Amino acid sequence: QVHLQESGPGLVAPSQTLSLTCTVSGGSITTNWYYWGWFRQPPGKGLEWMGAVPFAGMIYYNPSLESRTSIVRDTSKNQFTLQLNSVTPEDTAVYFCARSADASGSYTAYDIWGRGTQVTVSS
Numbered sequence: 001q002v003h004l005q006e007s008g009p010g011l012v013a014p015s016q017t018l019s020l021t022c023t024v025s026g027g028s029i030t031t032n033w034y035y036w037g038w039f040r041q042p043p044g045k046g047l048e049w050m051g052a053v054p055f056a057g058m059i060y061y062n063p064s065l066e067s068r069t070s071i072v073r074d075t076s077k078n079q080f081t082l083q084l085n086s087v088t089p090e091d092t093a094v095y096f097c098a099r100s101a102d103a104s105g106s107y108t109a110y111d112i113w114g115r116g117t118q119v120t121v122s123s
Contacts, residue, residue, distance in 0.1 A: 069084055
């Protein structure tokens with residue numbers, strides 16, 4: 001049974017870099033045809049897809065966030081990380097990692113989710 005767990009600081013100062021890790025257990029992130037994505041949900045708003053790293057090959061990003069976002073795959077630790085640069089209070093949200101069987105940015109394509117982690121951007 002595959003489980004995903006987000007981890008990282010809950011408070012980030014404005015202009016700094018938000019960094020989160022998703023640890024996958026019960027399965028490998030290199031298993032063919034799976035994509036491992038990041039979403040976020042700001043207070044009172046819907047889910048926003050940030051990007052996804054596939055089992056192999058190129059990484060996909062939401063064009064609206066691409067200039068500030070980096071997703072990295074660490075196969076030795078079975079983890080993937082999210083970095084969001086130059087954060088502002090508008091980046092305050094619950095951040096989720098999830099698994100999908102395709103490269104779609106739609107949350108309906110993702111079948112296994114972490115519980116989410118609250119990140120607040122504030123000085």
